[in-house]
Amino acid sequence: xxxxxxxxxxxxxxxxxxxxxxxxxxxxxxxxxxxxxxxxxxxxxxxxxxxxxxxxxxxxxxxxxxxxxxxxxxxxxxxxxxxxxxxxxxxxxxxxxxxxxxxxxxxxxxxxxxxxxxxxxxxxxxxxxxxxxxxxxxxxxxxxxxxxxxx
Numbered sequence: 001x002x003x004x005x006x007x008x009x010x011x012x013x014x015x016x017x018x019x020x021x022x023x024x025x026x027x028x029x030x031x032x033x034x035x036x037x038x039x040x041x042x043x044x045x046x047x048x049x050x051x052x053x054x055x056x057x058x059x060x061x062x063x064x065x066x067x068x069x070x071x072x073x074x075x076x077x078x079x080x081x082x083x084x085x086x087x088x089x090x091x092x093x094x095x096x097x098x099x100x101x102x103x104x105x106x107x108x109x110x111x112x113x114x115x116x117x118x119x120x121x122x123x124x125x126x127x128x129x130x131x132x133x134x135x136x137x138x139x140x141x142x143x144x145x146x147x148x149x150x151x
Contacts, residue, residue, distance in 0.1 A: 017044035017066060022052055031063035049106070050074075051092075064099050067124070072107030075127075078120070079112040086120060093121040 018038060025031060025047060038045050044066035052071040060068070070093075078089060093103050105117040108127035117125050 015042060015044050017046045019046040019048050019069075020065075021048045022050055022071075025059045028059050028062045031059055035063050046104075060096070060101075061099065064101050067102045067104055068096050069104045069106050069126075070122070072127075075105045075107050075113060075117065079110070079116040086116070090120040097121065097123070 018034075020031075020034075035045055046067040046069055047060070047065045048069045049071040050060075050068050051074045074089065078086065081089075096103050102124060103122045104124040104126060105113075105122040106126055108114050108117060108125040108129050110129060113127075114125055114129060
């Protein structure tokens with residue numbers, strides 16, 4: 001899935017990540033062990049669909065991921081949400097960032113949603129605004145383009 005940095009001063013994390021759905025986050029001890037294994041393999045950890053239902057803050061604090069992907073339900077309508085909802089979302093984002101976790105908004109489909117996500121403090125975003133899912137052949141057939149500039 002395409003993702004983009006909402007703060008272009010910070011690079012998009014590029015190392016491979018294991019993504020765990022929030023419903024799979026049920027044991028802090030298991031997540032700590034998984035985190036240690038992934039660190040040894042130089043892989044990151046992402047929790048998917050945070051806020052969709054079962055998200056528990058203890059696991060987030062005791063076994064923090066590298067990236068926390070906020071569920072699309074928290075993003076939808078944020079651009080027209082009440083000031084209280086925006087403030088609550090921004091507070092949650094600040095708390096997560098204070099844990100050293102990169103925040104990602106899922107399901108961003110419009111420029112307005114991207115702008116409000118940036119204002120709320122999200123560091124990354126993904127969604128149809130940036131690109132639609134494609135079969136692997138689509139990506140394999142694309143020429144490699146370097147984004148590096150000469151040194």
